[in-house]
Amino acid sequence: MHLKFITLIVLLTAVMAVSTGGNNESRVDSIPTGTIIQDNAGLGEAFAGIDAENLSKGLARLEADLHPTPTPTPKPTPEPQPAIRASHTHSSSSSIKSIIIRTGKSSPVIILGIDDSGAMETPELPSNVAWYDFTALPGTGGNTVFAAHVDTIYYNGRDEPGAFYNLKNLNPGDIIEVVMRNGDVYRYVVTTSWSVDYKTTDVSSIIGGTSGEVITLITCGGGSGTNYDQRLIVRAERLGQ
Numbered sequence: 447m448h449l450k451f452i453t454l455i456v457l458l459t460a461v462m463a464v465s466t467g468g469n470n471e472s473r474v475d476s477i478p479t480g481t482i483i484q485d486n487a488g489l490g491e492a493f494a495g496i497d498a499e500n501l502s503k504g505l506a507r508l509e510a511d512l513h514p515t516p517t518p519t520p521k522p523t524p525e526p527q528p529a530i531r532a533s534h535t536h537s538s539s540s541s542i543k544s545i546i547i548r549t550g551k552s553s554p555v556i557i558l559g560i561d562d563s564g565a566m567e568t569p570e571l572p573s574n575v576a577w578y579d580f581t582a583l584p585g586t587g588g589n590t591v592f593a594a595h596v597d598t599i600y601y602n603g604r605d606e607p608g609a610f611y612n613l614k615n616l617n618p619g620d621i622i623e624v625v626m627r628n629g630d631v632y633r634y635v636v637t638t639s640w641s642v643d644y645k646t647t648d649v650s651s652i653i654g655g656t657s658g659e660v661i662t663l664i665t666c667g668g669g670s671g672t673n674y675d676q677r678l679i680v681r682a683e684r685l686g687q
Contacts, residue, residue, distance in 0.1 A: 448517075449484055460625055512599045542584065545575050545592060546623040548616060553594065553609040566649070572598045572608035581653060584624045584632045584684075589656040595663040596674075610665035613639075621662065622682050634661050634682035640669050659684040 477559050542555040554604035558567040558576040569576045572595040595608035604677025616622075620636045636662075642652070652662060 460489045461584065498608075521661045540577065541624045541627055542577050546625065547610075548612045548620060549610075552625070555592070558593075559621070566593065566653075569594060569609075572601055572606075575609045578653070582659075584626065587629065587659045587661075589653065590624075590659075590661045591653045591664070592661060596665045596667065596678075607676070608665070610663060613663055614667065615679055616680055620682075621685075624661065633685045635685055636680060636682045639680040640675045642677050644675065647677070659687055 498622045523650050526653055538606050540557045543552050544552040544553050553573065553575045555575045555577050557567060557579050561567050563684035566578060566591065567576065569589060575592050575594040578591045578593070581591040584590050594610040596611055596613070598604055599608040616636050618638065622634045622636065624632045624634070626632070652664070660681055663680040663682075665678050666674035666676070668674055
């Protein structure tokens with residue numbers, strides 16, 4: 447037992463002995479029923495010889511011994527999480543070589559991601575198709591997301607076909623091919639297409655994970671020129687899974 451604690455117990459025992467006249471037995475039975483104790487002079491005399499400051503310090507030390515302040519457990523410093531950074535790597539560094547839809551025209555694929563404002567990047571050239579590096583690679587399962595421009599108006603002012611110009615002409619049952627740099631070719635069959643408002647649509651429902659292996663193709667729609675207010679979405683499921 448802590449020495450300070452023992453000392454304080456002895457001190458308090460002595461005080462009680464003085465206040466009861468040295469008798470450790472209870473005095474309650476000797477007080478007639480209904481008696482009101484008005485004279486506390488004896489109790490005052492018993493405490494008169496005690497240094498009030500030391501008693502206060504002793505009680506404080508006792509309280510500290512009995513209820514020590516717990517040492518806070520340090521919280522671990524969280525590991526920094528890598529941000530999703532947009533990649534401007536061109537098709538030469540992508541494992542996906544090209545994508546072919548409907549007419550047999552092959553469009554080169556580049557890698558893009560998310561910009562600093564949290565928006566999906568768009569290809570710098572109307573002839574390129576973007577594969578987004580936060581989505582699945584073809585052949586690995588899940589949702590592989592591509593996007594490309596529908597025309598060239600924004601770039602040269604002429605209404606010429608962009609890489610995904612023919613996306614609007616696809617129908618369920620049409621075949622889309624994704625060609626890999628190692629020579630593998632993945633074939634997908636179109637299952638559905640729909641248009642969404644590009645300002646209010648929950649993008650995660652379009653580019654998020656899927657239970658089966660699919661590709662999702664995105665281009666502009668709903669208007670003309672540089673004022674497109676919709677996005678055309680085409681989804682196709684992989685053949686021969």
